[in-house]
Each structure stands twice: as C-alpha cells, then as structure tokens.
Amino acid sequence: MREKYLNRELSWLAFNERVLQEAADPSVPLLERMKYLGIFSNNLDEFFRVRVATVRRMLTLEKKIKKSLTQPSESTNQTSLQNIQIKVIALQKEFDETYRQIQKELEAEDIFILDEKTIFKKHHAFLNEYFKENIQPLLVPVILSESSPVPHLRDKSIYLFVKFVVKTTHRKLFALIEVPSDITSRFIKLPDHGKRKYIIYLEDVIRLNFPSIFQIFEPVNFESYIVKLTRDAELNLEGDLSDSLIEQLGKGIENRKKGDPVRFIYDENIPQSYLKILLKKLEIPNTENIIPGGKYHNFKDFIKFPNVGEPKLEYRPYKRITHAPFEKSTSLFHAIAERDHLIFFPYQPFDYVIHLLREAAIDPSVKSIKITIYRLASNSMIINALRNAVSNGKKVTAVLELQARFDEGANLVWSKKLSDAGVTLLFGLSGLKIHAKLISITRMNKNKEQCFAYIGTGNFNESTAKIYTDLALFTADSAISNEVEKVFNLIEKPYMHFNFKHLLVSPIGMRKKIIKMIENETANALKGKTAFIKIKLNNLVDEKMIDCLYDASKAGVVINLLVRGICCLIPGVKGLSENIRAISIIDRFLEHSRLFVFGNEGKPLYFISSADWMMRNLDYRIEVATPIYDKSLKKEINNYLNILFSDNQKAREHNATMDNTFIRTEDKSVRSQYDFFDYLKTRPDAIEIS
Numbered sequence: 001m002r003e004k005y006l007n008r009e010l011s012w013l014a015f016n017e018r019v020l021q022e023a024a025d026p027s028v029p030l031l032e033r034m035k036y037l038g039i040f041s042n043n044l045d046e047f048f049r050v051r052v053a054t055v056r057r058m059l060t061l062e063k064k065i066k067k068s069l070t071q072p073s074e075s076t077n078q079t080s081l082q083n084i085q086i087k088v089i090a091l092q093k094e095f096d097e098t099y100r101q102i103q104k105e106l107e108a109e110d111i112f113i114l115d116e117k118t119i120f121k122k123h124h125a126f127l128n129e130y131f132k133e134n135i136q137p138l139l140v141p142v143i144l145s146e147s148s149p150v151p152h153l154r155d156k157s158i159y160l161f162v163k164f165v166v167k168t169t170h171r172k173l174f175a176l177i178e179v180p181s182d183i184t185s186r187f188i189k190l191p192d193h194g195k196r197k198y199i200i201y202l203e204d205v206i207r208l209n210f211p212s213i214f215q216i217f218e219p220v221n222f223e224s225y226i227v228k229l230t231r232d233a234e235l236n237l238e239g240d241l242s243d244s245l246i247e248q249l250g251k252g253i254e255n256r257k258k259g260d261p262v263r264f265i266y267d268e269n270i271p272q273s274y275l276k277i278l279l280k281k282l283e284i285p286n287t288e289n290i291i292p293g294g295k296y297h298n299f300k301d302f303i304k305f306p307n308v309g310e311p312k313l314e315y316r317p318y319k320r321i322t323h324a325p326f327e328k329s330t331s332l333f334h335a336i337a338e339r340d341h342l343i344f345f346p347y348q349p350f351d352y353v354i355h356l357l358r359e360a361a362i363d364p365s366v367k368s369i370k371i372t373i374y375r376l377a378s379n380s381m382i383i384n385a386l387r388n389a390v391s392n393g394k395k396v397t398a399v400l401e402l403q404a405r406f407d408e409g410a411n412l413v414w415s416k417k418l419s420d421a422g423v424t425l426l427f428g429l430s431g432l433k434i435h436a437k438l439i440s441i442t443r444m445n446k447n448k449e450q451c452f453a454y455i456g457t458g459n460f461n462e463s464t465a466k467i468y469t470d471l472a473l474f475t476a477d478s479a480i481s482n483e484v485e486k487v488f489n490l491i492e493k494p495y496m497h498f499n500f501k502h503l504l505v506s507p508i509g510m511r512k513k514i515i516k517m518i519e520n521e522t523a524n525a526l527k528g529k530t531a532f533i534k535i536k537l538n539n540l541v542d543e544k545m546i547d548c549l550y551d552a553s554k555a556g557v558v559i560n561l562l563v564r565g566i567c568c569l570i571p572g573v574k575g576l577s578e579n580i581r582a583i584s585i586i587d588r589f590l591e592h593s594r595l596f597v598f599g600n601e602g603k604p605l606y607f608i609s610s611a612d613w614m615m616r617n618l619d620y621r622i623e624v625a626t627p628i629y630d631k632s633l634k635k636e637i638n639n640y641l642n643i644l645f646s647d648n649q650k651a652r653e654h655n656a657t658m659d660n661t662f663i664r665t666e667d668k669s670v671r672s673q674y675d676f677f678d679y680l681k682t683r684p685d686a687i688e689i690s
Contacts, residue, residue, distance in 0.1 A: 004550070004576070005568040006658065008541055009051055009080055013087045014658035015565045016043045018586040020091065021652075021660060024098045030109065031305060031313040032588075033102055038302030040095065044088070045156065045300060048263040049233035050405070052289065055080055056232070056262060085289055096294050109309050111197045114190065115295075116208040119200060123190050124208075127200070130188065131209045138180040139206070141213055143173060144281055151176055153282065155231040155259070158298045160203060161270070161278055162210065164219040173217065174277065179203045179226075179298075186301040189308060197308040201296065225267035227278065228297040232259035233406070268292035315588060317690065320349050321677065324685035332356050332474070333363065333443060336452055340630040341474040342608075344640070345458065346589060347680055349689070350465035353439075353472065356454065357385035360441050361392050367449070368395040370440040370488045374404050376414060377463040383414060387421040397424040399491055401434045428622070429494050432507070435617065436624040437472075437610050440485045453481035455626040457593040457608055468592040469673070471608045473626055473633075480626055487624060504625035506611060511544075511618040517598045517605060518548045518557075524601055525556035532558045534597040534641055539566040541614040553579040557599075560645055564591040567654045582654035583663060585647055587673045595637060596625065606634050643679060647672035 022028055023036035059077040103113060119127070141162075142151050153159060153176075160177045179186075181202055188205060190198035203226060206213070210222045261284055266275060284290070307314055323343055329335035332355055343352055360366045369389050376382060389396050398418055402411050419425055428434040437456035442449055458470030475481055483503045490498045490505075504510040518533065525531035533552065540546065540561065546569045553559055554576065561571070561582040571582040585591050594609040609625030611617040628634055649671040651663040680686060 004570070005543060005546060006570055006656070007080060007083070008566055008568055009047075009055065009084055010087060011566045011568055011658060012047060012051065013084070013091065014660060015584070016040055016047070017091060017094075018584060018652055018660050019043060020094055020098065022586055024094075024101070026105075029312065029314050030102065030105055031307050031309075032315055033098075034302045034305045037095065037099060037102070038300050038305070041299035042303065044091075045230055046233075046406075048230045048289070049155070049259075052081070052084060053232035053259070053262045055084075056260075081289070085291065088289075088291060092291065092293055095299075099294075099299075106309075109313065110195045111199070111309050114198055114200050115204040116200075119190070119198075119208075120193070122193075123198070123200075126191055127188075127205055127208060131205055131212075134184055135180070135202070135205060136209070136213070138183055139177055139213065142176045144175060144277075150281065150283055153227075153229040154178065155229065155233075156298075157182070158203065158226055158228045160206060160224045161227050161266075161274070162214075163223045163274060164210070164214060164217070165221040167218040167220050173219075174274075175214070177206060177213070179206065181298065181301055186298075186304075187306055189306065199306070199308065203296070223274075225270040225274070226293075226295060226297050227267070228265045229261050229282070229284075230263035230265075232262050263289045263291060265291050265293045265297055267295055269295070318346075318677070319688035319690055321347055321680040321683070322685075322687045322689055323348055323352065324683065324687075326352055326355075327687070328685070331363075332359055333452060333476075336474045337445075337450070337476045340477060340628075340633055342628070342630075342633045342636055343472045343474070344676070344680070345465045345470045345472065346467060347469075347677055350462055352474075353454065353460065354381045354385060354462070356439070356441075356474070357382065358388070360443075361385055361389035361394065363443065365444045366394055366441060367444060368397070368440075368442045370397045370399070370438075370485070371460070372399045372401070372434055372436050372438045373411070373414070373460060374401045374435055374437070375407050375459040375461050375464070376410070377461045378410075380414070380460075381462055382460045383417060386418065386423055390422040395424070396422075397426065397488070399426045399428060399434050399488070402427055403433055426491055429491065431620065433616075433621045434491065435610055435621040436487065436505075438484055438487060438624060440481070440488055442485075450476060451478065451481035451485055452476050453484040455480070455484060455608070455624060457595075457610055464590075467588075468590045471593045471595070471637075473608060473628065477629065479629075484624075487622070491622065502627055504607065504609070506617060506621060506623040507619045510611065510623060510625060514545070514596065515548050517596075517600075518545075518552050521557045521599055522548075522552045522555045524599070525552070529601060530599060531556065532560075532597075532599040534560045534595070534645075535613075536562040536591075536593060536595040536641065536644070537612050538564050538592060538594065539612040539614055541566055541568050541612075542618060543568070545613045545618075549580060550576055553577045560641075561654070562591070562641075562644055563654060569654075570656050571654055573656070583645070583647070583651045584654060584660075585644065585651050585672060587650040587671070589673055594625075595641065597637070597641065604634065604638075606637050608637075639679060640676060643670065643676050644672045646670045 019036055019040045023033045055077050062077055158179045162175045165172055179202055186202050188200050190200055207224055264284055325335045326332060360369050386396050400411055400415050402408060404411055415425055439454035441452040453475050454472060456470060456472040458468050479502050483500050486498055504513050521531040521533055540563045549559055559580040563582055564584055567582055571577050571580040596607040598605045606628040607625045611623035617623050647670050648663050648665045649669060652660045653663060
C-alpha cells in the first residue's frame, strides 16, 4: 500500500531547502542571499530544538515500552531520525557550496572576507587593538582536563575547541572558548585598501590572538575548530501546583538552557581523536545528529551581515500602498462603520492597526478595548497605545499568551508592563494556546453600544508586519463583531457554552465546519456540478483534513493549494489526488496569511484565518477564521489568489519526491509578490509611501 502522507519532518526540511534555493539564486541581490543563508541556519536551529527533540523524546518513550514486548516492532521514529540526518548532511553540503559561491561573487564586488591567515600586515595592529578593547574582556576560556567538571555549552552559541602545546613541558592541552557574538558584532570591518572592502569574523580575530589569551602557558602549535550544540527547547511546566503559570514559565525558561543535546555540529577537519575527546568530555553519545560542517557555524548571524558595498547588493526599499478610505476619513471608526475593509500586509501599512488603537485611546465614545497578544515587536507601539488608553479611562483587557514558543520571556516582561499600566490581563485557558488575532472595541453611538472588530491572520507585531504577508479585516458588521466579543467572553468564562454562527472558532467547531464545506463541494462534484476549493496555508499536516481533500479530489473537486511550509498531502496521485495542485512560494516576503475559498454552487464562501491545518491549531488552540461578506472584498481576495497561483518565478511544486521543482510556464512572467504591489497601485486614489 502506498503512503498517503509525506513525513512531516522531511517536508519541513524540503521547505528549508526552498529557502536555500533563494540563497543560491543569482537573480536575488547578493547580500540578500547572505541573509537567506542566515534564515536557513536559524530555521534549522529551531527545527532541531523543537521537532527533532520531539522525535527523540518519542523514541525514548518507545524504547521503554518495547522493553516489555516480546516482539518489538520497527521504530518509525528511529527511521525518521536517520532520514533527517541524511537530509541535513546533504543540505549542509549544498549550504557550504552556496556560501563559497557567494564569497566569490562578493569578491567580484570588491568585498573580501578574510581570516586570521589571509589578513594583511597593516590589519594586525588594528586587530590587536580592537581585540584588547572589545573582545578579550568578554572571553572566558575553559581548560579541559580529566579533573575539570563537564563544561556547559549554551544553546545558540558557537565555541572554539582549541588544542595547543605548552612550550616548556611539551604537554598537549585542550580548551573551549565561547564566541561572544550575542554581545558584540560577529562581523568586524577592516580598514579599506582602495576600492576593496574587508571583513573578518569575530572567531578569526580570537584565533589570531590565541597567544595572548593563553600566554601563561607559553603556548605553541595552535589548532582550533568551531563546534556548536543545539538543545531541546521543550518547556516543562509540570511544577508545584502552588506555583503560578508565571512562576512555572520562569523556571521552564531557565531549565531550557539545560535541555538535552539534540544536535552537535563540528568542523569536519577536526581530527577524529580530538572529536572523541570532546564528545566524551561533554558526555555526548556519538550517535545520530552528530553532524560535520565547515569552518564556520551559526550562520543565523548572516541575517545581519553588513553592507559595505553598493546599494544594489540589497533589495531596494519597497513603497507601501495606502488604503484610500482610511486616508480620506478623519476617523477610522467612521470609515469602518460605513463598510468592511481588508488590508494586505506588508503591501499596505500596519500603521492602520496602531492608528485604530490610538484613536480608540482618546475617543471619548470608546468604552473598552480587548486584544489578543501572541508575539509583539521589541519596541511595541501596540503596548504604548494600550497604556495610553488606560490613562484615558478606557477599560483595556489583554489576553496575553505566555506560552508563545521562544517569546515566553518577552511576554513575561510585557505582562509586567501591562499590569503596571492598569491593563486587565488574561492568560488564556489550560491546555489551549490563544493564537487568534483579535481586537474588539466597544464604542457608544447615539446612546447605543457599537462593536468594532479587527480579525487578522498575523501577529500584532510592527516588525514582522514589514516582511510577513498577512490580511486583516476591519469591520463593524454586528454579525461578526458581536461574535468576536463572544470569543473574548469564551476566554474569560470557559465554563459557559458558546455557539458561533458566523466565525469558525477552534477548538469548538472550526474543524467540523471546514469538513462540512469540503464535503459540500464533494457532493456537488458527484452531482456533476462545478466544485472547487482554494486554500492558502503555512502548514498542512492534519491527516483528517488531508483525507477529506483526497475524497473531494476523487469526486472531481478541483483543488488548488498554496502551502508555504510543511505539506504532508501528496498531490497529483492517480486515483487519490489527481485533481489537487499544490505549490509553495518563497520570495522576498514570508507568505503567512491563511485563506479558504469554497465554490458553494456559484456563491463562493471566503474566509481568512489565524489557523493552519494542523492538529494543534484545530484541536488545541483558540483560533478564529472569519467569513468575508462584502462583495468587493471577495473580489480582492479572488484577484489576490489568482495572482499567487499564477506565479511562475518563485513558485515550486509540492510532490511526492519533495524536489522543489520551480514552476516555469510560457505565459507572461508573474512574480506574485511584486505583481500584487502593481495590482494595488491600480486602485482608485492609491498612493505609494515609504
């Protein structure tokens, strides 16, 4: 029997390979390609910290269970880990080759990356002074000996494993030095020589100064190799019942630093005898996920690689397109009361969200503001607007998700600031993350309460809103806005029963209602009627949802999927999914919005959503999808999807082999993200702003 679903972890690695393809693409500006290397590396770190760690825990549990079985079955988790390692090693080779090619092209632009062996004589004095003032005070070398304790390697850090010989005794010594790239710049600009620009990595400056670091040993014959450890990032919140969630989170974040190793990367040129010594000292078993690499690691820092060359080496700054009704109105509330509005980020300004909250903060007619918060920008204007609203006498409630992965610490800080400002804080429900993106504002209009709502597909984060594609509905339609208020009531009073007629809310009924709409298309196709489904997601993993799409395909429903990341569905399989086309788009912006469209016998149903089709989103999170009722907005979404599905420059096929084949047609060139900008410019009164 053929497999019906692609392996989730391998599909994710295929997604990250698409990121690596962007780094290799010569049509992408050179320094942007360096940034893609950084994104690829950062993605891979998180993959090991979360997904590989999860598979390892499942394997450990599996082994415990199998000890009691007389005929243990073959481990799919063990196979998965082996396949992951094979793919990661292959991607590492692609990565190294791409980096070498980029280096050559940088040199053609008179930008040279030097190391401790290739710097010029004139650079020595500069680097010696720079090292003494900026680097040496940050270094804490650890000498490794039989009697020394096991050194603790920090997650996300890189270390120099150093071997040297004591001149007087000829004794061989080993040491570890953490490279302090989280405190000082990883990239050091050297003095120019004519038109030529020079950069050296922080670790190579440290290498250059080994003699002064270890001078008390009178050291000679240095060798050094970069190593990096990735740890399990799972938070264990099973603390004492008397501990508050905030206390448990604080303990969990601290314990995360001590998580089990899930990946160890080393310079492939290290002698095997040295590697054995290091692994033994670190108490790392030489098993799966011990991965060879090049001279440099932590390429996530490349996201901040400095531009010392021409502006052409980076993407030109884009100009956002204004939304004319909002620009013309003296009040966003007046504009929203007249009709619904749909805003496309980053093509249009995220500032409209800030403006709405700022206006609400000072409008005497506004009585209350409620908002869900998952991830925020480091300097959040959202927080400032909420604090201002409290100062103006508004009742402000923030549902803050403390367990947003890797943002737990930041959200603990925000909880203190909001609480100090007088904001009423809610921390969600036991076992359910709050992932919906909602604002509910109650405003008096002629002595009657009127509810205004915002429903989005992305976070209230000004920084990511500049690079993530998301949609947001601004509405005063009571059918929707009253139900948004009801979602907040659900969070505040989970013991009560709530029904939703318009919104799709998980885990209450989103799954069932989506399945019903898929089954409706299936029934229509079996009756010979035109039936279609268009879906845009970040991840498609849930097997029940995939099975429903397979059934619809077999009935003749035409299905178009745009899945940026993981896609466990296999499209184009005869007798199973031959009516399903699935693509992924990786380009300048991160495709993040979620959209569902169902044919519905010529009266299409349109939804935007915060939820991907994964079990966690549909069953273990509070998510919201809102219908789009306004005809003009339906047309906008339809045009948007048509442009996306016509992409023949940055779109790749999802298929059984996960080979990321680019879609190339003889039709007019369509690069969807750029073409959608052009489409928005054709709107009446559209204005470009920086």
